[in-house]
Amino acid sequence: MTVTANITPDNPAVVLSSEGLDNPTGQIKPDSPQAQAAIVIQDLKKSYGAIEAVKNVSLSVQPGEIFGLLGPNGTGKTTTLRCLCTLTQPDSGVLEVFGISVVQNPSAVRQCLGYVAQEVALDKMMTGRELLEMHADLYHLSKAQSLDRIQSVLKTLNLEEYADRLVKTYSGGLQKRLDLAAGLLHNPKILVLDEPTAGLDIESRQIMWQLIRQLRQSGTTILITSHYLEEIDALADRVAILDRGNVIACGTPQELKTAVGGDRVTVRIREFTSFEEATIARDALLKLSVVKSITINEMQGNSLNLVVAAQSDVLALVQAQLENLSLPIFGIARSQPSLEDVYLSVTGQCLNERLN
Amino acid sequence: MSLATNPISTPANSWTIAANFIQETRALTKRLFIQLIRRPSTLIAGLVQPLMWLILFGALFQNAPEGFLGTSGQYQKFLGAGVIVFTAFGGALNAGLPVMFDREFGFLNRLLMAPLVSRSSIVFASAIFIMALSLLQTVAIMTTIALLGAGVPNILGVLLIISIVMVLVLAVTSLSLALAFSLKGHVELIAVILVTNLPLLFASTALAPISFMPTWLQWIALVNPLSYAIEPIRYIYQHSDWTLGSTVLNAPWGDVSMVACVGILSFFAAFSLWAIQPLLKRSLS
Missing domain, CATH: 3.30.70.100 (Alpha-Beta Plaits)
Structure with missing residues (x-):
């Protein structure tokens, strides 16, 4: 069932279909002038045994934009991110970061990427500062760079007063902020955030939103997944909706809402x-x-x-x-129409229903 | 704060690569020591347990007939070598557990996302940590044995004992890390550790000389690498005039010298390191 499809030469990225289309994202061909996209994912497939986690995902993210991936659990969002971040080997497809192949040159890709996973990845026996110092060493920052960057991210994420406390004493929100601080230490050109505000208190969520916007202004490309439709609506320049391992809609939030009609x-x-x-x-x-x-x-x-x-x-x-x-x-x-209406139109279900 | 993004780093020369490798290995090792200091129960248990082995087993055979071991001297002197090796072996066997927990809690992914010069720095850091811990335990046990009246080997003997322990620890640590990367979770890893630990102790010469064993157990003890670490150390304790050519083990097929034991142990370590390479490559590439 095709719900609405307003594809025009001026608006190639807006596609809404419950069945998926051959080129749902207006994807960038490698030889096109737009080949300098920050992220290019084409025909990505990944299975775990008999389970097809990602069936066919294609999308491109332009430098400096916030790109949202929307969909309930089990739609392939995290697997897509893991493939992009060199943590999982894809079965097939093209994955490029600033023209660098993720599969062939993962080490170069890792230098461009900061990845903050859904679950915080912290050592709770260390202090926040010790943890950041360790990450600075893993990114081979000099002593001076390390001091400067640690101070900088602590300040940006309002963590200065907690820096010398053990991580195990942090609240959930503080842990998430520290996790993000670790992902930002090396000034990544692309920041990949998997459900960055899930379960956060209002203050931490506000800080996170503010930082994401600040990073975009400074030129960082951000790929973000979220269950929160209003979050994607508020933050993302463009959004792709994933359903059962496929991209079923892609465009700016306004384009998608207009297309629903x-x-x-x-x-x-x-x-x-x-x-x-x-x-x-x-x-x-x-x-x-x-x-x-x-x-x-x-x-x-x-x-x-x-x-x-x-x-x-x-x-x-x-x-x-x-x-x-x-x-x-x-x-x-x-x-x-809201993004919830867009989601309902393309999947036939409310996102909240799918989450429950 | 400046949020301007960095350009992609240019390829580094070999000195920079070496310096970066040292930097990342040092950072990962430091983390393990911070954990140890903040959670000293592991260290305390690691020091107390071998002392309990010495005291309890020593007491168990306190009234045994003089010379029942085939050599003169206290049982502690005999048992000391077994306790040194068994303690180091147990520590090394557990080396995979922190890595497994890092895997389960997602921390390993965060490490793997860093542009490490080589992901083998994760393995190196664990090996350095366990070797340092084993060294500390070995010194503590040797001091205790000395206080119990078993004496102290000469300096070359001490150095050889430490070398033997380090080679064994390297071999077992590498196997444990391989298990940590290949098994499903910590429950499976703990099961393997439990199944391996005590049987390998009893199927070695740690508690009794090989001559006490039935033939079938002798053969098992002689394919058990622990025996090739225990016997040279025991010989050094029991014979102040030891040399590399001294016969330290009477196997059914013939005598095994000190240097042969060290060679077999080194081969075991080299083989272990070689055998786990494909697995580490698959897990860490």
Whole structure:
């Protein structure tokens, strides 16, 4: 089922399809003028035994952009990142970082990359400073460079006062920030972040977002995965949605949302509506010509998520139809499409449902 | 803070490569020593356990008939060599555990993401750490044996004992690290350690001379590398006039000299290091 496809010469990267397309990302050919992309992944495949973790992933990331990878667990995000970061050998496909082959020259690639994995990778018996000193040595920084860079990342991540404490005394947020500090020590040209804010407190998340934007401004390319749609929406210049090992949509968040088309209306009959009542309301509302489709969202107490034509009297029409059925309205809201709507359109499921 | 990105490093000359290798190996070794100092229970247990072996086993045979070992002297003098070797062997066998935990907690991935000159620095750091720890344990056991009245070998003897222990530790550490990279998890590694540790002790000459054993056990003891470390050390303790040509082991096929034992042990270490190369290459490339 192709939901929407607005592919134009001006907008080659926007593709939405639940079945996947031959060239879903407008991928860069090696001989094209854009071959200097920071990251090029073409036809990546990786299996673990009978499990196809990555079936066919192709995407390119331009220097200095924040590129988001979106999708629930088990869609191949982390495997894609591990292949890119030289930690896993791909079965086939092209992986390049600034034109350098990841498979043929992994050592050169490692110098360009900073990788911060989903789970913090820290030695809890060391202090933050000792850990950073060790990483500085692993990246062969001189003593002076090491001192300078450690001081710099500690300051940037608000870790100065904790630097000489044992890592095991850090909170989860502090550990994540220290992990990121270690990944930034060598000033990588590309920073790869796998779920950087998962489980973080608000302060740590704000610091992380601020830093990611700051890094982009200074020219660092950032590849980020997240479960949080609003995070990708707020941070990413472009986003690819992965589903079952394939890229099924790619573009800027605005392009993807525009491509989905229509406005969104969320209706809550009651605070917690029964499924039967929601079904009756759905069937009635579908008779309205302005309503294109309706999904019953079980995660939100069986609220109705409507895709409607972008015309001004939609809310009035919906309210009138529900009043005809003598159904109450607990809440009703109209909005532009979000990335959640994009995800729903291309996969047929809410991301939250997939996560649960 | 300047967040400007660095250009990709240019290829380094061989001196820089060597300096970088030393820098990364030193950093990884330092980490292991920091862990040891902050968690001294490992060190304390590593020092107390061999002393308990000496005291308890020594007491066990305290009333044994004089000369029952075929040679004169205390059982501690006889047992000391076994305890030195067995302690070093146990430490080396456990060398893979920290690496396994690093694998399981994702820390190894972080190390592997660094542009290391050679990922063998991870193996080198573990080997240096375990060898240093074994050296400390060996000195502690030798001091205890001396205090128990077994005497101290001459300086050449001490140096040879330490060399023998280091060769054995290198061999076993490399095998343990290979297991850490190849087994599924720490449960499997601990199972292998448990299955290997005590049987190899009892199937060696650590606790009793080879002449005490039935023939089938003699053959097992003689393919057990521990015996080739224990016997030279024991001979040095029991014979102040030892030479490299001294016969230290009476095998069913003939006598084995001190130098032959050291040679067999060195071959075992070289073979172990060679045998694990494909595995390390696959795990660390």
